[in-house]
Structures are given as C-alpha cells and as structure tokens.
Amino acid sequence: MAYDYYPIEKLSVYLSDDGGSELTLFAFMEAAKFAVYWLPFCRENNIIERCPDAYFSSSYTENSETQKIKLMYESMKTRIENVIERGKVDEDYINNDEELQDFTKFSIAGFTRHNHPSIVQVLLESGKDKDITGHGMPNLIYLSREKNKSSPHHFKAGALNALLRVSGIMTNAPIILKLDCDMYSNDPSTPQRALCYFLDQTLWPKLAFVQFPQCFHELNEADIYASEMKGLFHTNAMGMDGLSGPNYVGTGCFFRRRAFFGCPSSFEQPKIPELFPDHVVNKPIQAHEISRQAHYVASCNYEDESTWGSKMGFRYGSLVEDYYTGYRLQCEGWKSIFCSPKRPAFLGDIPISLYEVVSQNKRWSVGLLEVAFSKYSPLTFGVRSMGFVMDHCNAHYAFWPIWSIPIILYAFIPQLTLLNGVTIFPKRSNVEIFGDFEKC
Numbered sequence: 001m002a003y004d005y006y007p008i009e010k011l012s013v014y015l016s017d018d019g020g021s022e023l024t025l026f027a028f029m030e031a032a033k034f035a036v037y038w039l040p041f042c043r044e045n046n047i048i049e050r051c052p053d054a055y056f057s058s059s060y061t062e063n064s065e066t067q068k069i070k071l072m073y074e075s076m077k078t079r080i081e082n083v084i085e086r087g088k089v090d091e092d093y094i095n096n097d098e099e100l101q102d103f104t105k106f107s108i109a110g111f112t113r114h115n116h117p118s119i120v121q122v123l124l125e126s127g128k129d130k131d132i133t134g135h136g137m138p139n140l141i142y143l144s145r146e147k148n149k150s151s152p153h154h155f156k157a158g159a160l161n162a163l164l165r166v167s168g169i170m171t172n173a174p175i176i177l178k179l180d181c182d183m184y185s186n187d188p189s190t191p192q193r194a195l196c197y198f199l200d201q202t203l204w205p206k207l208a209f210v211q212f213p214q215c216f217h218e219l220n221e222a223d224i225y226a227s228e229m230k231g232l233f234h235t236n237a238m239g240m241d242g243l244s245g246p247n248y249v250g251t252g253c254f255f256r257r258r259a260f261f262g263c264p265s266s267f268e269q270p271k272i273p274e275l276f277p278d279h280v281v282n283k284p285i286q287a288h289e290i291s292r293q294a295h296y297v298a299s300c301n302y303e304d305e306s307t308w309g310s311k312m313g314f315r316y317g318s319l320v321e322d323y324y325t326g327y328r329l330q331c332e333g334w335k336s337i338f339c340s341p342k343r344p345a346f347l348g349d350i351p352i353s354l355y356e357v358v359s360q361n362k363r364w365s366v367g368l369l370e371v372a373f374s375k376y377s378p379l380t381f382g383v384r385s386m387g388f389v390m391d392h393c394n395a396h397y398a399f400w401p402i403w404s405i406p407i408i409l410y411a412f413i414p415q416l417t418l419l420n421g422v423t424i425f426p427k428r429s430n431v432e433i434f435g436d437f438e439k440c
C-alpha cells in the first residue's frame, strides 16, 4: 500500500486467505487502521524501508515522531499476537457493530477452512477512506474464496484465479503484481520499474510479465541447504532473458491481465463481459451489484464447464503452478522480462530447517514431473511451440528432479564399494588417457 504510486487511488491491494481465518481478517483490519498513519509517515520522511517490521529493525533516526509511530506499530502487533494466542477474535477486540457482523461470517454452523462460503470484505475504499493528512488511501480487499469438499480447489492456482476474477469485477486494473505472503516489498519505486517495460511500445504487444528475482532475508551465512537458489532465480533467468524471457517464479512478478485470456493474437472469452480485461468498472467497489458478482465469481462452481485453468488464468495440473503457467504462456507466444535492480525489489522467507527444505523440494519435484510427463511436455509440445533453445531451458527445469537418481547413486555407491573392497573408479595406471596428458 505504501508504494510510490500516483495517483494512489488507482492502486488496489487484494489479499487471498485460502485458510478462511477470522484471525487473518482481524490482522488486516488492524493493518488498515495502522496504514492511515504509516503511509503519510513514509511519504513525508522519504522512507525507503516501507515494511514497518524491516524499518524498525534497521538503524532509523529516533525522534518523537518515530517513537510515536513505533509505539503504534508495537501495540498493533501485540493485539494481533493476543488474538492469535486466544485463537479467536474476542468481543473486547471488536470496535463496532459493523466489525461484529464481519466476524460472525466465520462462526456460521459447519464453517471450516475446507468448507465455507466466499467472503469478500472491503477494508479500505479509495475515494472514501483518507489518511490522517487527508490524502486518499488505496483499496484494500480481503478475499476468502468459497470451498467445499466436493469441488476441486486446485491449491494456489485456484486461489489466484479466484483473485483474478474478484479483482476483475471490483477494479479490473490492467497490471497485476503477484506477491506471496512470505515476501515483503523492499523498494517503493518497484511499480515504476515494471511499468517502464509495459509502456514500451516495442515490447507491449507480446509482453506478458516482468519477473523480479526471488531474494531472501535472514539467510544464514553458510546457507547449508542451498536454499538461495541463485542458479534458478538469477543466473538462468538472466540467460533466458536473452531469449523469450524468464520463467514465472510464483512471486515478485508483474502481469498484464490480458495475458491470462489467451494468446496475443486470439482472445479467450470469459463467461461474463465484466471479466473482459479491457472492461472499465464504473461502479464503487462497495456497490451491491459489484459485491454480488464478486461473491459469484469466487464460488466453487463458477469454473464448472469453463476453460479456467486450462486456457485461461493460472494453469491447473501441476503443483508448481508458477513454472507451469509461465511455460504455457511462453508456448502461447507471450514474452517476459527479467528485472533485477541492485536493491532487491522484494525480500522473502527461506526454508531454514531440513524438514522444510525436503518438503519444498518434494513438492517442486512432483510438480515439475507432472509437467514433464503431461501432454504439454517440453519434449513434445514445448519444442513445437517455442523453438529448440527456449524449450531446452524449460525442459531443463521439467526434468530437473531426475538429477536425484545420479546424485543418490553417487552418494551411496562409493561408500558401499569401499566397504566391500570393490574398485569402481579406474586406477590411474590403467588409463591410457592420463599417460597421454602427462606426455602433453
């Protein structure tokens, strides 16, 4: 919300809560109340570190103003932590009837994270809500899509498609930033950087997304599990940027809304005209009609008999919806750009325990193999759609899990042969080639 973006009223922040938790809604209500102080504070003091947590742990100038806002931030944090500890939002944390009504939606009979109606909650409305200096605030909207056990939810890709549609109904901005909940924005000028590419007339017709690298904070010095993934997020992306562009890596990526509706030359029509990417919303986001439609497009059966997940939106069928979606967009002829400024645009959390690393790698491996052995495999489909070199880059990812076989063999066989006295590596004297090298 604190981006350097003018006019700020054109910015809308959507939060997807796939867990359907009143605690998350409470945290966001608190964040909205704090934001009316924090945004003018950042603007007037030219703060670069706009994530409050990062700002207060940096070496900032202490004065009465910073002390006051820090106190506010700390008390907000304590309130949220208390609510999380209790596991529910008690009455003493609810300020008025309106808030009470919002929270009762979570206490209807049978409400669980896997089974509940869709909840769309406008926490801030641009044009109406102002900060303490009278400047406008961006829109802030909470969404928990409908879930029930009989409809497939398609994990993160499903959540993102619901977000795409709800944001389409409410504001329908042509450019979308997708950010994971474990990342924060580290540079207030990032939207300008991305927009420079989108506004370039030579790139525009085929440009689908601008990807920033995933960078992490709190990396331990040795990074013993090699979680920084420099090869994946930096080196390979830079190379692919010289071809059709990098892959989408799930977060820190600016998309053009149009890219989710078919290839550059043919448009895939959504069911309702309000979801067309060029539709201009001319009703306030709290209007009854908008709210009704937002609930409708966030419902479980909205996608029935539609091409959402196959030809439209984020693609279903792989646990790595990011790789799969980026790859399919490139197959359709879309291009992408890699933007890696000196100051990281986003910073995120990294898995730090062995258990987390193993489960992340397992998830990625299963997801990549799902693509490798699907009808859209880079070996068959990709190579025809994007040419050999670009496809080779994508195939390198899809078949990456197969590396585990030689690595496991290499990890065990030398020890086993050593214990059993078997020689597997050639003896130096047995190999002619060494002799030849020596002669050289």
Ligand SMILES: O=c1ccn([C@@H]2O[C@H](COP(=O)(O)OP(=O)(O)O[C@H]3O[C@H](CO)[C@@H](O)[C@H](O)[C@H]3O)[C@@H](O)[C@H]2O)c(=O)[nH]1
Residues within 6 Å of the ligand: 016, 018, 154, 155, 156, 157, 159, 179, 180, 181, 182, 249, 250, 251, 319, 320, 321, 322, 323, 360
């Ligand atoms: O059913 C789900 C599962 C996940 N998420 C969200 O997905 C995001 C990423 O999940 P995380 O646990 O952080 O996974 P990572 O392994 O760190 O994610 C990497 O790998 C994922 C799969 O390729 C990508 O989606 C991520 O963007 C990428 O950072 C989070 O914001 C979650 O809230 C959902 O919304 N619904």
Ligand SMILES: [Mn+2]
Residues within 6 Å of the ligand: 180, 182, 349
């Ligand atoms: Mn993550």
